[in-house]
Amino acid sequence: MRIASFNVNGIRAILGKDFAASFEKLGADILVLEETKLSEDPGLLPPFQKEGYESYWTISKMRKGYSGVAIFTKIKPLSVHYGLHDGKYDEEGRLITLEFEDFYLVGAYVPNAGEGLKRLPFRMQYEQDVREYLHDLDQKKPIVYTGDLNVAYQEIDLKNPSSNHQNPGFTDEERGEFGKLLGLGFVDVWRTLNPEKVKYSWWSYRFHARENNAGWRIDYFIVSQRLMGKVKGSEIHNEIYGSDHCPVSLDLF
Numbered sequence: 376m377r378i379a380s381f382n383v384n385g386i387r388a389i390l391g392k393d394f395a396a397s398f399e400k401l402g403a404d405i406l407v408l409e410e411t412k413l414s415e416d417p418g419l420l421p422p423f424q425k426e427g428y429e430s431y432w433t434i435s436k437m438r439k440g441y442s443g444v445a446i447f448t449k450i451k452p453l454s455v456h457y458g459l460h461d462g463k464y465d466e467e468g469r470l471i472t473l474e475f476e477d478f479y480l481v482g483a484y485v486p487n488a489g490e491g492l493k494r495l496p497f498r499m500q501y502e503q504d505v506r507e508y509l510h511d512l513d514q515k516k517p518i519v520y521t522g523d524l525n526v527a528y529q530e531i532d533l534k535n536p537s538s539n540h541q542n543p544g545f546t547d548e549e550r551g552e553f554g555k556l557l558g559l560g561f562v563d564v565w566r567t568l569n570p571e572k573v574k575y576s577w578w579s580y581r582f583h584a585r586e587n588n589a590g591w592r593i594d595y596f597i598v599s600q601r602l603m604g605k606v607k608g609s610e611i612h613n614e615i616y617g618s619d620h621c622p623v624s625l626d627l628f
Contacts, residue, residue, distance in 0.1 A: 376404050376405070376450075376626070376627045377401070377402055377403045377404055377405075377624055377625070377626050377627075378403060378404065378405045378406075378407070378480065378519060378521065378596070378624065378625045378627070379401045379403035379405070379406045379407070379612075379622050379623065379624040379625075380406075380407040380408075380409070380482065380521040380522055380523075380594060380596070380622060380623050380624075381397075381401075381406065381407070381408055381409070381615075381618070381620065381621075381622035381623075382408075382409040382410045382484070382522075382523040382577070382594060382618060382619075382620035383408050383409070383410060383411065383617070383618050383620075384410050384412075384618040384619050384620065385410065385411070385412040385440075386408065386411040386412065386413060386422050386443075386445070387412070387413075388412075389618055390423060392616070392617035392618075393617065394423070394617060395423075395425075397615050397616075397617055397622070398425060400615060401612065401615070401622055401624060403447075403624065404448070404449045404450060405446065405447065405448045405449070405450065405473075405480065406428075406446070406447045406448075407444065407445070407446050407471075407480075407482035407521055407522060408444065408445040408446070408447075408482075409443075409444055409482070409483070409484035409522050409523045410442065410443060410484055410523065411432070411434070411442075411443035411444065411445050412441060412442070412443055413432065413434045413443050414434070414439040414440050415434070416432075416434060417432045417434075421445075425447055427449055428447040428448060428449055429447070429448055429451060429452075430445060430446065430447045430448075431445065431446045431448075431455055431471055431473070432444075432445045433445075433457045433458075433465060433468040433469075433470070433471055434468045435466070435467050435468040436465075436466045436467075436468070437466050437467060438467075441467070441468075442467050442468040442469060442484055443468040443484070444468060444469065444470060444471050444482050444483065444484050444522070445471075446471050446473060446480070446482050448473065450475060452473035452474055452475055452480075453474045453475060453476065454473075454474040455471065455472070455473055455474075456471070456472040456474075457470070457471055457472075458470055459504050459505060459508040460504075460507075460508055460511075463504060464501065464504070467486070468484070469483060469484055469485070469486070469501075470482065470483045470484075470505075472512070474516070477516065477517070478516050478517045478518065478519055478599075478602065479512045479515075479516050479517070479518050479519070480519045480521070481508075481509065481512070481518060481519070481520045481521070481522075482521055482522050483505070483520065483521070483522035483523075483524065484522055484523050485498075485501065485505075485522065485523060485524045485525040485526070486498050486501050486525065487525050487543055487544070488525075488543035488544065488546060488549065489543060490543075492541075492543060492546065495543075495546065495548060498525075498548075498549065499548060499552065502549075502552035502553075502555075502556075503552070505556075506552070506555060506556050506559065509556070509559075509561070510559055513559075513560070513561075513599050517598065517599035517601055517602040518561065518597075518598060518599045518602075519596065519597075519598050519602070519625065520561070520595075520596075520597040520598070521594075521595060521596045521597070521623075521625070522594070522595070523577075523593060523594050523620065524553070524593060524594070524595050524597075525543075525544050525549075525593055526544050526545070526549045526550060526552075526553050526593060527539075527544055527545050527550075527591045527592055527593055528550055528553050528554070528563065528566075529566070531571070531573060532566075532575075532591065532592040532593075533545060533575070533590070533591040533592070534575070534588070534589040534590055534591070535589065544591065544593060545591075556597065557597075560599065560600045561597050561598065561599060561600065562597065562598050562599075562600055562602075562603055563595060563596075563597055564595075564596045564597070564598055564603075564606060564609045564625060565592075565596065565609045565610075565611060565623065567603070568606075568608070568609055574592065574611045574613065575588065575590025575591055575592050575611070576590070576591070576592050576593060576594035576611050576620055576621050576623055577590055577591045577592075577593050577594065577619060577620045577621075578590040578591075578619060579619070580619055585619075592611070594611075594620060594621075594622075594623045595623070596609055596623060596624075596625040598625075602627075605627045605628045606625065606626070606627060606628075607626040607627060607628050608625075608626045609623070609624065609625050609626065610623065610624050610626075611623050612624065
């Protein structure tokens with residue numbers, strides 16, 4: 376089984392950039408999209424449909440053209456849940472959880488700390504809440520947590536760590552919260568398989584960052600430790616364009 380995740384930076388925008396071909400190239404049984412930026416409930420007419428897949432969408436109900444997550448799956452889930460406990464953060468379209476027979480899949484678009492770190496307190500509360508949510512789910516079944524998690528955890532995960540220290544996505548606070556999540560028994564799959572490899576999943580549109588590979592690794596697959604025995608591989612797909620991010624994937628036996 377292949378699960379993939381892709382921050383598309385606007386589903387309507389990427390549809391004009393050969394997204395259907397990228398979907399095919401990924402060969403994913405389940406594809407999670409982040410930052411879909413839909414302003415209206417897709418209902419029965421989502422902006423993109425893929426034959427053989429069911430799709431689930433959540434949108435920001437607070438601000439148009441903001442946030443949003445979608446999941447396409449060949450495998451019918453046992454249950455679908457939006458947001459965290461009691462639907463928290465669904466007003467911003469942050470998370471979708473699909474329950475399958477052997478695991479929970481949580482697709483997420485984590486809040487950015489924002490210019491001047493003005494949303495850092497909100498982000499810190501989110502991290503605490505999502506950690507509790509994932510821990511509770513993990514008591515029932517293993518977890519696959521994926522998406523744009525908006526943090527470069529280690530210095531190896533971004534091109535210029537010294538000049539970006541305490542910038543959004545590389546603050547001590549955000550990195551500390553990510554470490555607490557791993558401390559609960561969850562695994563950053565790609566880094567575990569590639570402890571010294573340098574590869575990025577996001578590049579600024581400014582200063583020819585992608586051409587110069589001046590990027591950040593902020594898109595992840597985090598899994599319960601007990602799932603690692605079923606991990607066949609994980610990849611960062613730098614060859615796929617269309618967004619300021621590239622897709623990441625996880626292959627399970």
